[in-house]
Amino acid sequence: MSLFNLFSKAPVAPWDEQRPLIKWNGDEPWTIGDSFEGVQVFGDTGSGKSSTSAKLLAAAMLRAGYGGLVLTVKREDSEEWRKLLAENGRERDGIFFGQGDDLCFNFLDYELQRGKAKRLGSRNASLILAELISLTQRSAGRTDDFWNHAANEMVSQVLELFMAAGELPSLKLAKEVIESAPKAGQAKDSLWQKDSKCYGLIVKGRCRAAGDADFAQAERYWLEQFPNMAEKTRSSIVATFTASVARHFCPADVHRLFGERTTVRPEDIFDGKILVVDLPVKTYGPAGRFANIVWKYCVQLAVERRENRQRPVFIFADESHHFLTDNDQLFQTTARSSRCCVVNLTQNLGNYFAQSPGDVGRYRVESLCNCLKTRIIHQCSDPRTRNWFADAIGKHRIKREDSESTSYGPGKPVPTYSEKLMDDYWVFPDLATGLKTGGPANDCQVSAIVTKAGKMFSGGKPAIRANFDQRKFEPGTGGGNTVVAIPKPTE
Secondary structure, eight states, X not given: OOOEESSSSSEEOTTOXXXXXXXXXXXXXXXXXXXTTOEEEEOOTTSSTIIIIIHHHHHHHHHTTOEEEEEOOSTHHHHHHHHHHHHTTXXXXXXXXXXXXXXXXXXXXXXXXXXXXXXXTXXXXXXXXXXXXXXXXXXXXXXXXXXHXXXXXXXXXXXXXXXXXXXXXXXXXXXXXXXXXXXTTOTTOHHHHHHOHHHHHHHHHHHHSTTOHHHHHHHHIIIIITTTSOHHHHHHHHHHHHTTTGGGGOSHHHHHHHSSOOOOOGGGGGGTOEEEEEOOHHHHHHHHHHHHHHHHHHHHHHHHHOSOOOSOEEEEEETGGGGOOTHHHHHHTTTTTTTEEEEEEESOHHHHHHHSOHHHHHHHHHHHHHHOOEEEEOSOOOHHHHHHHHHHHOEEEEEEEEEEEEEOSSSSOEEEEEEEEEEEESSOGGGGGGOOBOSGGGTTEEEEEEEETTOOOTTSOSEEEEEEETTBOOTTOOTTOOXXXXXXXXX
């Protein structure tokens, strides 16, 4: 890999934070260190954000040797990443997790085994399922935390049974256990005990985990607390989990990907692998969305706890509103120290607010976007997004002519002017409405406004208009267009 210089002739190591990845307009550097502070890209459909900003960011990180996770919404997303990997010398590093591949990520077993080794019990595995439950409740417009907490408690006790019994966990098995749990008066019924999957795991747990406090609590929950719930309460709690989450992982093709022995893990990206979740939302619906979110959440956990942080990694999400979770904002607050670049692309803020409604949701979305320090806006017709972008850059104090007066005396009249100090936008909100969108009508030219929080560009301004040519992103191509700072690999 080539060595680069920045501001001096001292060599910059391949993953040094000062190493440039991109040069806006062929000149302004965007570095590895900048990438760790996150990227948010806005722009209407057809604005050119996927064919320029997204492609440029992906190529730059691939050439620099990042490992990464890619989430998918459209069928063509995976094919686009196959091309990106091949074009940037990383074809051998691609892992495409989807139908037709002999791969499995049993995220429950993955987290339960780690929890057992760290004496954390089912904590992290429960958090993953709690995130999915929360998503389904928000999507249904339900904000009652009681059902979420009750369903999370039930899930946690299922997972404790799995660990105590030494059973390979899956959401399919979890559904069977919950549906076979006792109702009022059944816990001591021999006929129920004979046929119940739930009771079978309890018996195994008694043999393997006698005296374990977590298992004892789980046994009490299933044989005493759960059967004595009011019927309506119990059925609502069960439906909150099984009907809205678990059922999507029960079909044979999805169960094979998430319910058998693990063959691919989040840690693979730390070795430079690019893991593409080839289960696009537009094809697989809620199951595809949950699959992408499970991978993202588990990668976030793995990134935060990894010890060797030399190799930078990324999480890349086009149409990122499909994958918004409560954990994203918290993860981004520490992503820099984890050396992880989060790249989110969506049309406008409204997409996020729709997925995270209410005042709490709005605060969470605004916090996330504020934590993503590199912000790019392509042509955008949404007033709220344009105003937020302009406000995030801020205002500066300028002198503006306030009034004119004329003095009369001997000779010609003398005009005099007074000036007034005013605060005005660095970038006016309506500027994003007229940006170039590429294609034949614009000779493949795309423009965007780029800002990096805390950075002043060479013109003394906190934002620049970046120009792109959809046909070429290579250094040395000239024309003042934005390019990848690292040369394209040669065969």
